[in-house]
Amino acid sequence: MSENNEYEKNSLHEMDESEAAEWVVEQAQAGERIDKFLSDLMDQVSRTQIQQWIKDGHARVDGRGVKPNYKLAESQTIVLSIPDPTPMELTAEAIPLEVVYEDSDVIVVNKPRGLVVHPAPGHYSGTLVNALLYHCKDLSGINGVQRPGIVHRIDKDTSGLLMAAKNDQAHSHLAAQLKEHSVTRKYIAIVHGVLHHDNGTIDAPIGRDASDRKLYTVTEKNSKHAVTHFVVLERFDGYTLVELKLETGRTHQIRVHMKFIGHPLVGDPAYGRSKGMTMDGQALHAQVLGFTHPKTGERLEFEAPIPEDMADLLHRLKNV
Numbered sequence: 001m002s003e004n005n006e007y008e009k010n011s012l013h014e015m016d017e018s019e020a021a022e023w024v025v026e027q028a029q030a031g032e033r034i035d036k037f038l039s040d041l042m043d044q045v046s047r048t049q050i051q052q053w054i055k056d057g058h059a060r061v062d063g064r065g066v067k068p069n070y071k072l073a074e075s076q077t078i079v080l081s082i083p084d085p086t087p088m089e090l091t092a093e094a095i096p097l098e099v100v101y102e103d104s105d106v107i108v109v110n111k112p113r114g115l116v117v118h119p120a121p122g123h124y125s126g127t128l129v130n131a132l133l134y135h136c137k138d139l140s141g142i143n144g145v146q147r148p149g150i151v152h153r154i155d156k157d158t159s160g161l162l163m164a165a166k167n168d169q170a171h172s173h174l175a176a177q178l179k180e181h182s183v184t185r186k187y188i189a190i191v192h193g194v195l196h197h198d199n200g201t202i203d204a205p206i207g208r209d210a211s212d213r214k215l216y217t218v219t220e221k222n223s224k225h226a227v228t229h230f231v232v233l234e235r236f237d238g239y240t241l242v243e244l245k246l247e248t249g250r251t252h253q254i255r256v257h258m259k260f261i262g263h264p265l266v267g268d269p270a271y272g273r274s275k276g277m278t279m280d281g282q283a284l285h286a287q288v289l290g291f292t293h294p295k296t297g298e299r300l301e302f303e304a305p306i307p308e309d310m311a312d313l314l315h316r317l318k319n320v
Helices: 034-041 048-055 128-136 168-179 253-260 308-318
Strands: 021-024 059-061 077-080 097-104 106-111 159-165 186-194 197-202 206-209 212-218 228-236 238-245 284-292 297-304
Touching: 034 048, 034 059, 034 077, 034 212, 048 059, 097 253, 097 297, 106 128, 128 159, 159 168, 168 284, 186 206, 186 253, 186 308, 206 253, 212 253, 238 253
Parallel strands: 159 284
Antiparallel strands: 021 077, 059 077, 097 106, 106 159, 186 238, 186 284, 197 228, 206 212, 228 238, 284 297
16 A cells, blocks of 8 residues: 555465565564564454464464464564465445446446455455445456455555456556556645645655554665655645655555655544544545556546545635
């Protein structure tokens, strides 16, 4: 998410049993129970489920099985192999969708803030995928039964444009465009503080935060290359309206990068500030989405108007 993220198969929530994730325990995690350590990493998986995985031998410390209450020591190696999920049929749900574009290959929707993109363990209903299954009937199957059609994601509390594929050929074509960075992804955000540069580029690698494994941070350790471009649209008293363009698509990229330069997003529950203007969820909207149509080769670009909650916030800032 990540903001508008490329769908990477090595994500913790997407591994199958043939894959494994590995971590080395750092000093800050020494003395922590293994079930808590793994639970902090996988916030969408219940601790009960993680404890069962440990009991079933899917988590090993320095090559041996342990109990859920096992306390970790610095420099130990944890290897987790997530078992294949129990097959289940997702339910098509009549959740309202704002469809911006649709044909036999692709659908573009304007996702509202608060809507989860796809099901995850313990959360199999009320998602964008459930809504798409009701609306479309035909979605690509490349990402499996829990994520049909999903080529990329935006965070639950980020609103805006997202594309989904209706067949595998379209999915492969769109995913390739994401990988080669030819998809246009522009966001609009309200951030704390006044940016003095009219434009700029944030080129800083992103990885998990060692002090809180649910979060991400700018770090050289176990990180991935991340680039975000910004343009100042309007300045207020203590706040700035910015346009952000993603060159890469790392989890929480915009949120992490803006915090890194000292201008976190207003309303961001994880990376923002507790004082000042706020709203329900981060003030971030995927405003522009452009790509080459997978069948016709035509270049398409769509724009979604700023949502009402962000518009209200801007009105307050202009009238302070």
